Amino acid sequence: MALSRGAVLFFKLLACLLCLFDLSHGKKQFTLKNLPPLRKASSYPTGCPATYDYIVVGGGTAGCPLAATLSLKYKVLLLERGGSPYGNRNVSYMENFHIGLMNMAPDSSAQAFVSTDGVINARARVLGGGTCINAGFYSRASSSFIQEVGWDEDLVNKSFPWVEEKIVQWPKIAPWQAALRDGLLQAGVAPFNGYTFDHVSGTKVGGTIFDETGYRHTAADLLAAGDPNNLRVLLHASVHKIVFDSRQGRLKPRAIGVQFTDENGRRHQAFLNNKKNSEIIVSAGAIGTPQLLLLSGIGPKNHLKSHNIPVVLHNKYVGKGMADNPMNSIFIPTRSPPRQSLIETVGITEEGVFIEASSGFGQSSESVHCHHGIMSAEIGQLSTIPPKQRTLEAAQKYAQNKLNLPKEVFHGGFILEKIDGPLSTGHLVLIDTDVRNNPAVTFNYFSHPQDLDRCVYGIKTIERILKTNRFSELAADGTGFSMERVLNMSVQANVNLIPKHTNDTESLEQFCKDTVITIWHYHGGCHVGKVVDQHYQVLGVSGLRVVDGSIFSRSPGTNPQATVMMMGRYMGVKILRERLGRAAGV
Numbered sequence: 377m378a379l380s381r382g383a384v385l386f387f388k389l390l391a392c393l394l395c396l397f398d399l400s401h402g403k404k405q406f407t408l409k410n411l412p413p414l415r416k417a418s419s420y421p422t423g424c425p426a427t428y429d430y431i432v433v434g435g436g437t438a439g440c441p442l443a444a445t446l447s448l449k450y451k452v453l454l455l456e457r458g459g460s461p462y463g464n465r466n467v468s469y470m471e472n473f474h475i476g477l478m479n480m481a482p483d484s485s486a487q488a489f490v491s492t493d494g495v496i497n498a499r500a501r502v503l504g505g506g507t508c509i510n511a512g513f514y515s516r517a518s519s520s521f522i523q524e525v526g527w528d529e530d531l532v533n534k535s536f537p538w539v540e541e542k543i544v545q546w547p548k549i550a551p552w553q554a555a556l557r558d559g560l561l562q563a564g565v566a567p568f569n570g571y572t573f574d575h576v577s578g579t580k581v582g583g584t585i586f587d588e589t590g591y592r593h594t595a596a597d598l599l600a601a602g603d604p605n606n607l608r609v610l611l612h613a614s615v616h617k618i619v620f621d622s623r624q625g626r627l628k629p630r631a632i633g634v635q636f637t638d639e640n641g642r643r644h645q646a647f648l649n650n651k652k653n654s655e656i657i658v659s660a661g662a663i664g665t666p667q668l669l670l671l672s673g674i675g676p677k678n679h680l681k682s683h684n685i686p687v688v689l690h691n692k693y694v695g696k697g698m699a700d701n702p703m704n705s706i707f708i709p710t711r712s713p714p715r716q717s718l719i720e721t722v723g724i725t726e727e728g729v730f731i732e733a734s735s736g737f738g739q740s741s742e743s744v745h746c747h748h749g750i751m752s753a754e755i756g757q758l759s760t761i762p763p764k765q766r767t768l769e770a771a772q773k774y775a776q777n778k779l780n781l782p783k784e785v786f787h788g789g790f791i792l793e794k795i796d797g798p799l800s801t802g803h804l805v806l807i808d809t810d811v812r813n814n815p816a817v818t819f820n821y822f823s824h825p826q827d828l829d830r831c832v833y834g835i836k837t838i839e840r841i842l843k844t845n846r847f848s849e850l851a852a853d854g855t856g857f858s859m860e861r862v863l864n865m866s867v868q869a870n871v872n873l874i875p876k877h878t879n880d881t882e883s884l885e886q887f888c889k890d891t892v893i894t895i896w897h898y899h900g901g902c903h904v905g906k907v908v909d910q911h912y913q914v915l916g917v918s919g920l921r922v923v924d925g926s927i928f929s930r931s932p933g934t935n936p937q938a939t940v941m942m943m944g945r946y947m948g949v950k951i952l953r954e955r956l957g958r959a960a961g962v
């Protein structure tokens with residue numbers, strides 16, 4: 377039936393109005409409908425004839441947005457050593473943050489490691505990487521960081537919202553986080569910059585990847601923004617070697633493929649096609665990437681030879697310049713149990729110290745009676761284990777014993793301080809040639825005196841916060857907290873394997889050194905100008921790039937995940953534009 381001209385006009389007007397309505401409501405709802413199938417590595421056919429334009433190693437914070445973006449124009453294989461985040465309760469629910477970190481199963485989403493400094497740490501082992509096990513806080517790098525690393529600001533400003541509109545929310549601020557916000561302002565960490573993703577001096581509330589129900593959105597979700605027909609994702613695919621063509625006559629060894637092991641221990645190979653610009657991109661994180669380069673024969677030749685690894689390229693800088701921002705925290709007992717919260721508020725001081733907070737673990741019946749997060753800042757609370765006996769096993773046994781403690785002793789929250797851009801750095805070396813095992817990592821926390829000075833500044837800032845009216849009201853008798861008491865409790869609250877000293881509460885320097893733990897923002901190992909060039913292509917070989925936290929000489933923003941995800945998208949767009957020019961369409 378033909379419509380009258382009037383009716384056509386009416387429908388056109390209606391369509392126009394609906395369109396305006398849609399625009400006025402901003403972004404379109406992002407859905408996971410377009411996620412590519414997530415297949416186990418064992419499904420990869422042996423002698424597979426398929427070849428790829430890009431093989432991305434590591435489906436983590438940077439790897440997922442990168443692979444999704446490249447797949448819009450090219451055939452991409454994404455190899456992730458861990459499993460799927462979907463249907464994994466430890467990943468999906470904020471309340472399980474600590475439970476996930478203490479799961480020691482060989483296929484758990486967090487792989488624990490202890491640095492040679494004696495600090496208990498964790499690295500992701502799941503599709504989505506660190507975004508699946510982290511505390512969810514989302515805050516962009518400062519504009520000076522963007523300028524220092526030489527990124528195109530216009531593209532950066534498009535790449536951040538690309539991530540944000542898909543997986544980032546504003547938190548419904550928890551009481552403990554609101555208390556920190558007020559305490560920071562009363563203590564002079566001003567002005568209040570409201571809710572913002574931007575890195576600005578003062579106090580602010582940042583974004584989060586948890587929604588209002590505590591459900592976690594992750595970098596794995598970003599795969600739904602790719603082309604599922606071009607993107608093949610394999611889970612439980614542990615890449616143990618990059619394959620090079622080092623034939624004589626070649627100017628440089630060329631990366632042509634990878635070898636990986638599936639969940640049943642069977643070995644496979646995958647190769648690039650022979651187009652000039654095809655590449656292997658390693659996004660295996662700040663521990664995984666230097667480890668894989670070393671296992672593949674790129675690194676200090678004596679170290680490689682000591683493990684019988686054939687040398688493809690001698691580079692003494694692989695694994696050097698590893699850094700972890702030291703974190704020290706103060707435990708604050710409260711009258712009643714504060715609601716659980718991870719990080720939502722941050723104080724950004726001019727002195728390069730960031731103040732954040734977490735609360736509410738240990739007092740829920742589930743966490744006292746079931747698990748208490750061996751890797752958490754809260755582990756070891758009220759510990760009676762003598763310092764020298766604090767081995768990982770002793771810490772685990774202590775966690776078991778703690779199940780019997782009355783839940784009232786856990787009422788409280790933490791205020792934590794993190795040093796920006798630590799000047800103390802360390803290194804990573806292989807212990808063995810099994811890619812599933814952790815390498816040995818040393819961070820040398822506080823070996824640089826300026827880092828120690830800033831830690832002391834941070835603790836004094838926390839002291840000022842505790843003296844504000846806002847915090848005095850939270851104390852059991854309403855008269856505030858004695859610093860000596862909270863320092864005493866905090867020495868016992870932070871479990872690391874570093875021997876404690878009797879003057880921990882008299883000397884803040886000693887307190888900092890003895891109670892240092894991690895905020896899991898370790899980075900470095902493949903620095904620009906040493907291991908990779910300005911475009912993150914590995915120096916001295918071709919067809920190989922690194923895109924993840926290992927290229928940073930300083931962790932971006934107050935917390936890095938925003939910038940790492942942005943970098944995955946940014947590098948994907950940059951590579952497409954370099955290959956296709958305007959035809960890239962991104």
Ligand code: FAD
Nearest residue numbers: 434436437438457505506510511513615661664925935937
């Ligand atoms: P990852 O995200 O770790 O990605 C590396 C991926 O590579 C992993 O999925 C890994 O399984 C895979 N992989 C490694 N080796 C291989 C291999 N050989 N073969 C195949 N796959 C491999 N940041 C914030 O901004 N806010 C926070 O609140 C916050 N809290 C944190 C809490 C915790 C417990 C942790 C661990 C981190 C936290 N971070 C936080 C830091 C942030 O999550 C990380 O800096 C970031 O995720 C690192 O990203 P990446 O891409 O470098 O590495």
